[in-house]
Amino acid sequence: MRRLMIAGLVMCAALLWVATSSAPAQQAVAITGAGATFPQPIYTAWAFEYEKLTHVKLNYQGIGSGGGIKQIKESTVDFGASDAPLKAEELNASELVQFPLIMGGVVPVVHVKGITAGQLKLTGPLLADIYMGKVARWNDEAIRKVNPDVNLPDQAITAVYRSDGSGTTWVFTNYLSKVSATWAVKVGVEKSVAWPVGVGGKGNPGVASYVQQVDGSIGYVEYAYAVENKLAHTQMENRAGKFVQPTAEAFTAAAANAAWKNAPGYYMVLTHQPGDGSWPITGASFILVHKNIKGAQTAKAMFKFFDWCYHKGTEAAAKLYYVPIPENVYMMVEETWKSDIRADGMPVWP
Amino acid sequence: MKVKGNIVTSTPKAHSGRRGWADVFFKALTAVSAGVVVLLIVAIFFRLVWDARPSLKEFGLGFLASSEWNQVTSHFGAVSSIFGTCVSTLIAMALAVPLSLIIALLLVELAHPVVSRIVGTSIELLAAIPSIIYGMWGLFVLRPIMQETVEPWLHGRFGWIPGLDLLLPGSGDGLGMLTAGVILALMVLPFITAVSRDSLAMVPPVLKEAAHGMGSTTWEATRKVSLRYCRSGIAGALFLGLGRALGETMAVTFVIGNSNRVSASLFAASNTIASKLANEFTEADEVMHMSSLVELALVLFVITFIFQVLAHLWLGRQARMSGVHA
Amino acid sequence: MTGRSLAWRRTKDSAVKTLAVAAAFVGLFFLGWILWEVVARGFGALDWAFFTELPRPPGQTGGGLANAIVGTIIITGLAALMGVPVGMLAGVYLAEFGRESRFAPAVRFLANVLMGIPSIVVGVFVYALLVMQHRMWFLSWGGHFSAYAGAVALAIIMLPLVARTTEDMLNLVPNVLRESALALGVPRWRATLGVVFRSAKSGLLTGVLLGIARVSGETAPLLFTALNSPYWMRGISDPTANLTVTIFSYAMSPYSDWKQQAWGASLVITAGVLLMTVAARLILRKRIQWS
Numbered sequence: 001m002r003r004l005m006i007a008g009l010v011m012c013a014a015l016l017w018v019a020t021s022s023a024p025a026q027q028a029v030a031i032t033g034a035g036a037t038f039p040q041p042i043y044t045a046w047a048f049e050y051e052k053l054t055h056v057k058l059n060y061q062g063i064g065s066g067g068g069i070k071q072i073k074e075s076t077v078d079f080g081a082s083d084a085p086l087k088a089e090e091l092n093a094s095e096l097v098q099f100p101l102i103m104g105g106v107v108p109v110v111h112v113k114g115i116t117a118g119q120l121k122l123t124g125p126l127l128a129d130i131y132m133g134k135v136a137r138w139n140d141e142a143i144r145k146v147n148p149d150v151n152l153p154d155q156a157i158t159a160v161y162r163s164d165g166s167g168t169t170w171v172f173t174n175y176l177s178k179v180s181a182t183w184a185v186k187v188g189v190e191k192s193v194a195w196p197v198g199v200g201g202k203g204n205p206g207v208a209s210y211v212q213q214v215d216g217s218i219g220y221v222e223y224a225y226a227v228e229n230k231l232a233h234t235q236m237e238n239r240a241g242k243f244v245q246p247t248a249e250a251f252t253a254a255a256a257n258a259a260w261k262n263a264p265g266y267y268m269v270l271t272h273q274p275g276d277g278s279w280p281i282t283g284a285s286f287i288l289v290h291k292n293i294k295g296a297q298t299a300k301a302m303f304k305f306f307d308w309c310y311h312k313g314t315e316a317a318a319k320l321y322y323v324p325i326p327e328n329v330y331m332m333v334e335e336t337w338k339s340d341i342r343a344d345g346m347p348v349w350p
Numbered sequence: 351m352k353v354k355g356n357i358v359t360s361t362p363k364a365h366s367g368r369r370g371w372a373d374v375f376f377k378a379l380t381a382v383s384a385g386v387v388v389l390l391i392v393a394i395f396f397r398l399v400w401d402a403r404p405s406l407k408e409f410g411l412g413f414l415a416s417s418e419w420n421q422v423t424s425h426f427g428a429v430s431s432i433f434g435t436c437v438s439t440l441i442a443m444a445l446a447v448p449l450s451l452i453i454a455l456l457l458v459e460l461a462h463p464v465v466s467r468i469v470g471t472s473i474e475l476l477a478a479i480p481s482i483i484y485g486m487w488g489l490f491v492l493r494p495i496m497q498e499t500v501e502p503w504l505h506g507r508f509g510w511i512p513g514l515d516l517l518l519p520g521s522g523d524g525l526g527m528l529t530a531g532v533i534l535a536l537m538v539l540p541f542i543t544a545v546s547r548d549s550l551a552m553v554p555p556v557l558k559e560a561a562h563g564m565g566s567t568t569w570e571a572t573r574k575v576s577l578r579y580c581r582s583g584i585a586g587a588l589f590l591g592l593g594r595a596l597g598e599t600m601a602v603t604f605v606i607g608n609s610n611r612v613s614a615s616l617f618a619a620s621n622t623i624a625s626k627l628a629n630e631f632t633e634a635d636e637v638m639h640m641s642s643l644v645e646l647a648l649v650l651f652v653i654t655f656i657f658q659v660l661a662h663l664w665l666g667r668q669a670r671m672s673g674v675h676a
Numbered sequence: 677m678t679g680r681s682l683a684w685r686r687t688k689d690s691a692v693k694t695l696a697v698a699a700a701f702v703g704l705f706f707l708g709w710i711l712w713e714v715v716a717r718g719f720g721a722l723d724w725a726f727f728t729e730l731p732r733p734p735g736q737t738g739g740g741l742a743n744a745i746v747g748t749i750i751i752t753g754l755a756a757l758m759g760v761p762v763g764m765l766a767g768v769y770l771a772e773f774g775r776e777s778r779f780a781p782a783v784r785f786l787a788n789v790l791m792g793i794p795s796i797v798v799g800v801f802v803y804a805l806l807v808m809q810h811r812m813w814f815l816s817w818g819g820h821f822s823a824y825a826g827a828v829a830l831a832i833i834m835l836p837l838v839a840r841t842t843e844d845m846l847n848l849v850p851n852v853l854r855e856s857a858l859a860l861g862v863p864r865w866r867a868t869l870g871v872v873f874r875s876a877k878s879g880l881l882t883g884v885l886l887g888i889a890r891v892s893g894e895t896a897p898l899l900f901t902a903l904n905s906p907y908w909m910r911g912i913s914d915p916t917a918n919l920t921v922t923i924f925s926y927a928m929s930p931y932s933d934w935k936q937q938a939w940g941a942s943l944v945i946t947a948g949v950l951l952m953t954v955a956a957r958l959i960l961r962k963r964i965q966w967s
Contacts, residue, residue: 011753040929044733051907059906061921062925187422193422380769383764473707552876583845590791597794
């Protein structure tokens with residue numbers, strides 16, 4: 001018994017010693033951020049590259065947009081990230097500044113026999129009707145009208161949605177609300193809504209796996225998912241009346257044509273944007289920081305990182321199927337940093 | 351008292367009925383530890399009530415009667431979650447309990463010691479597998495089986511019985527309460543099996559030998575002697591399993607279909623309180639939504655409480671204080 | 677015995693035995709399947725880099741989860757340090773002194789309730805307690821995610837499990853042993869720790885191992901307390917890398933190399949628990965031979 005206790009005590013001591021000893025060498029600057037899961041891969045990739053160059057350790061964790069907003073309000077992290085932008089009133093109430101850092105697209109994917117990737121054409125109102133249950137079969141008149149030369153089977157449509165709250169759903173329902181007045185009234189926009197019909201899958205993998213396994217299903221996933229898992233995406237009709245494929249160019253077009261200048265707090269939803277080549281279901285992911293930050297060293301390092309992401313991070317973003325923020329937009333953002341944000345009373349930028 | 355070999359070399363001073371300070375300290379220490387449990391529950395309970403205030407005030411008792419869960423209109427109700435929780439837990443326990451007890455019995459009574467040790471350790475390992483793995487296994491492996499094999503078989507075999515056709519309708523997609531119940535049963539099995547096995551292993555051999563000496567078969571000795579002796583241990587094992595089934599989040603969200611509709615069908619998509627929390631808590635940033643989720647947790651608290659009371663009453667009737675175990 | 681022939685009883689006995697074996701096979705088959713999946717899918721991810729390197733972004737080969745492995749060991753170890761002693765002592769209270777007090781049934785009740793609380797609720801509770809910024813009189817704490825908050829959350833989850841199994845196992849020890857020890861003049865605490873514990877040893881260890889196994893696989897509580905990190909830990913007051921949250925984010929990602937690592941990490945957790953179980957039981961058995 002005694003020997004066991006001594007062994008146990010030695011183990012405890014060792015554990016505590018390891019746990020409380022600091023890492024050797026420089027106490028490098030460490031930045032913590034949390035929020036949306038959508039941009040986690042790209043923020044992680046950027047942080048990795050940046051750390052190699054500057055030894056600044058940026059730790060970003062995807063705990064959910066809601067989590068990100070909560071954490072920055074509680075100041076348990078240095079910055080928060082959210083897919084759904086906050087309105088100006090909410091920003092002012094919590095003394096936060098918001099700006100977009102990266103973009104991506106939401107893509108409808110289908111699993112219907114005989115239909116290949118990029119073949120099926122859909123319009124916004126049609127998509128809304130499918131998800132409301134008004135269009136219930138694949139060979140419905142409405143679908144056939146838009147796809148005259150596609151062989152559509154007489155099969156029931158299974159609509160798949162995200163069961164967990166997510167920015168992807170927010171962007172998707174935002175788009176549906178813009179193109180369908182019925183949807184706006186009946187269902188609305190939120191990170192999680194009361195879906196009239198269909199089944200819920202957890203996370204992008206849940207939806208993707210469901211669509212892959214069930215014949216006759218339709219779902220919506222992030223662009224990276226559609227590409228990595230080789231799902232059959234659809235074309236969408238955009239605001240200009242043109243059918244576009246979901247490509248990085250189409251997402252960039254949507255962002256470039258948006259009216260950022262008039263958006264207070266950069267509250268801009270990139271769905272249903274004008275432009276011949278714009279993808280209608282594009283979304284940006286936002287960063288949230290305090291107007292007055294405590295800790296100048298960390299704050300300055302943080303904004304240097306964001307600037308690096310804008311200028312030097314475009315290649316990494318493209319590799320992971322994200323869309324970088326266009327130059328005219330990030331120039332505006334950096335002006336905002338200069339004018340609106342202070343750390344320990346001093347400006348953080350430049 | 352110092353003992354060398356089996357010779358008593360010295361005896362302690364007579365205590366004359368008063369306990370030594372070591373005993374008092376020991377009892378106090380254990381009481382404090384037990385108090386920590388109480389403190390935690392009370393603290394968690396109050397925290398939950400505090401955070402649920404907005405929705406408690408807004409919905410009142412209507413929360414328990416409404417099955418609506420709409421973030422856009424900020425209308426929330428607990429019915430579908432409560433229903434899903436109860437049904438999936440019942441299915442899980444109905445599947446897991448007999449199976450666990452049987453496996454435990456086999457490990458203790460019938461299996462070769464080496465086999466028993468290997469199988470026993472493997473089962474304990476299953477308690478360590480992260481629940482998300484169970485969820486993924488359920489989604490990718492179990493769901494198609496349920497959809498293509500199990501559910502049609504159940505419908506075919508039992509669906510014609512009047513009344514049961516509601517429970518077992520024809521078409522399903524494998525995502526629903528039954529699948530969730532099966533996954534939960536698999537997650538709960540290791541706990542019940544491990545603890546039951548150890549309880550059964552503690553039956554004094556003399557009792558079993560006495561039974562055999564009187565001519566009973568293995569099954570009779572088990573049923574009438576071992577199980578009765580371990581009653582409290584097995585009950586404890588069941589509570590362990592029940593706790594896990596009620597509180598499991600990840601694995602359930604993957605396979606339960608996450609729908610707010612209440613349906614009599616066992617194959618229908620549903621949701622549980624824990625799964626709803628897991629799905630929506632990290633994204634919730636609107637006050638009424640967050641507070642409704644916390645209120646759901648509070649409801650689960652109460653449900654667990656009620657289960658406990660019922661079990662306590664049932665066990666109380668059968669109870670024999672362990673002082674009788676001799 | 678009213679009208680029961682030996683033949684009938686023997687038939688019942690073999691019927692039950694056959695049914696039992698069949699049922700057991702069914703259950704064990706599914707469990708074996710899950711274990712097999714974890715091993716088969718996870719094995720491919722394990723290489724030297726996995727155990728020694730820090731995580732890399734998707735698309736880059738190499739990289740590993742060394743920091744997460746260390747983080748999980750430390751957080752779980754700290755949790756066990758807090759949860760096991762308190763849990764066992766609480767169990768002792770319920771079993772040994774429980775009959776004499778009215779406090780004990782309430783504690784047992786509440787411990788059962790605590791076991792049923794979803795782990796996410798515990799995580800949020802500890803978040804509110806230890807991660808949020810607090811200032812009380814001259815003390816201030818929180819304001820950041822930390823390993824110690826994660827350990828506390830896991831300890832809370834472990835606590836009722838260890839307490840109840842301890843109580844149940846101690847209750848199964850025949851009173852005769854207690855009475856004979858006390859009759860020999862052994863003080864109560866010595867009788868409990870020396871005699872009763874010794875005969876319930878195996879069961880008590882099961883409770884501890886189950887508790888540790890259970891918390892090793894928990895994600896939600898750590899998400900709100902220890903968070904995660906791609907770097908080595910500097911101390912227990914920082915967000916700390918751990919395997920379960922990593923598995924969660926990697927499994928939900930679209931990248932196949934991350935998904936592969938998620939399975940690898942699951943295998944590491946399972947193997948770790950296995951090693952601990954085998955080691956613990958071996959130590960226990962050795963002691964029986966010495967004493």
